[in-house]
Amino acid sequence: MKTKIILFILTIFWISCGKQVEVNAGLDAKLKELETLKQQHAAISAKMDSVQAEIIRLDPSRGIRPKLVTTATITPEGFNHYIDLQGTVSSTNTSYVAPRNGMGGYVKQVYVKAGQSVKKGQLLLKLDDQVLRQGIETTRTQLALAKNVYDRTKNLWDQNIGTEVQLLSAKTNMETLENQIKLQEEQLKTYLVYADQNGIADIVNIKVGELFTGMSAAGPQIQIVNNSKLSVNIEIPENYTGKIKQGATVMVEIPAVGKTFKASIDRLSQSINPSSRGFTAECNIPATAGVKPNMSAYTKILNHSNSKAMVIPVNIIQSDEKGKYVYVLVSKDGKNIAAKKSVVIGQLYDDNIEILNGLNAGDAVIIQGYQNLYEGQVVENQQ
Structure with a gap:
């Protein structure tokens, strides 16, 4: 029995060795092929x-x-230049009531x-x-006398007693007291x-027993606002003098209510404010729900327009000793x-x-x- 087991093990070993020899032979063949x-x-x-080097020798550019x-192809287009400034909404009809x-x-x-x-005409205070x-009572007593x-x-x-001067004096005194x-x-x-206008009593800062003069240290005592006519006041720095004209187009944005209006400058002050070193422009805007006086406004005042301008991104402009330039793509010798x-x-x-000179329609600007x-x-x- 023991002899049979040993023979079986030896048989299995011989078979395994044979298969390993076959695998090694196939691997060697593949390695040689690789x-x-x-x-x-x-x-x-x-x-x-070698061929590439010969081609480059014959044509170095290759x-x-x-x-x-x-690239972007240049075509004439509209170009507008605006001056961006902040403004404040105001009511054209704001009344500060005074005695x-x-x-x-x-x-x-x-x-x-x-x-x-x-x-308008409504009684506000007594x-x-x-x-x-x-x-008046004293004067009436004097008048009766x-x-x-x-x-x-x-x-x-009438009885020819007294003088005319006495009569005229008495009459004058009576008429003076009547007047x-x-x-x-x-x-x-x-x-x-x-009230001197229709509107809303926006401020009533007065009580019974207080002195009413129209204005106090805190501001107006009674203010009536009529929002049927609104405007935007814009403070413009003095360096823009001569660059903004009356009638210029203004884009007005009221960010608080998400409204945008197209307006024009209706009034332009002719003097410089010594405190702000600027001058004031005013443009009317339509009365719109939610828009109230003293709201902030962003304004864009149009001061230059070109309907057929050559326009490119500013970042692609470069400079050298000769001035400003850009690169364009051109074809030469098939390249x-x-x-x-x-x-x-x-x-x-x-x-x-905006490009005033140097580029033409159809140029391929890089x-x-x-x-x-x-x-x-x-x-x-x-x-």
């Missing part, structure tokens, strides 16, 4: 390099690898509240007029404060090369610049890959 292919590849590569660029007597007085009654809608009323004196003097004059009462009664009306073109620049707005280019360099257009 080595042969490598030698053939090396020979072909060497031949290709040895230069083209630089990748991107009509010119002096004011202590408030006896208040007939309006902040935020209330009011109409000022204390007690002193004036007492003066003057009338009595005049009547007596007139009766005596004085009329004046005092008119003055009495000035102690009533009325694309970079050519330098001198340009005369105009206005700049945002990232674009807008990417222009860095480190040189005149005549071979390029390949990616677009």
Whole structure:
């Protein structure tokens, strides 16, 4: 039994060795085949390099690898230059209510509240007029006496008693007091404060017993705002003097309400503010829901327009001792090369610049890959 087991193990070992010999023989064949292919590849590569070198010797330009660029074809287009400034919305019809007597007085009654809608001629306040009323009563008493004196003097004059001077004096005194009462009664009306326009009582900063003069240290005591007519006030630096004209187009944006309007400059101040070193422009905008006085506005004032401009990105312009230039793609001898073109620049707005001279419609301006280019360099257009 033991002998049979040993024979079985030896048989298995002989079979395994035989298979390993077959595997090794196949691997050697493949390795030799790979080595042969490598030698053939090396020979072909060497031949290709030799041919390429001969081609470059015959035509040196073919040895230069083209630089990748991107171009944009120039076509005439509209170009606008704006002056970007900040403005403030204001109401054209804003009224600061003031006492009509010119002096004011202590408030006896208040007939309006902040935020209330009011109409022109509506009673807002009543000022204390007690002193004036007492003066009127005194004058009336004096008038009654003057009338009595005049009547007596007139009766005596009719009886040829007394002088004409006495009669005229009595009459003059009576008429003077009558006129004085009329004046005092008119003055009495000035102690009533009325709204001088329709609108909203935006500010009512006055109470009974307080002194009403129209303005206080905190600002207006009563302000009426009528938002039916709105405008935007723009403070313009003095260095723009002469560059902005009345009637110029203005794009107005009110960011708080997301509204944009097209307007024009309606009024332009003719003097420089010594504090801000600027002058003021005003443009009317339509009354729109949500737009309120004192809101911030972003404005763009049009001061230059060209309907057929050559426009390119400002970043592609380069400079040398001769001036400004750009690179354009041109074809020469069947190849694309970079050519330098001198340009005369105009206005700049945002990232674009106006070209006044140097470029023509149809020019392929290099807008990417222009860095480190040189005149005549071979390029390949990616677009």
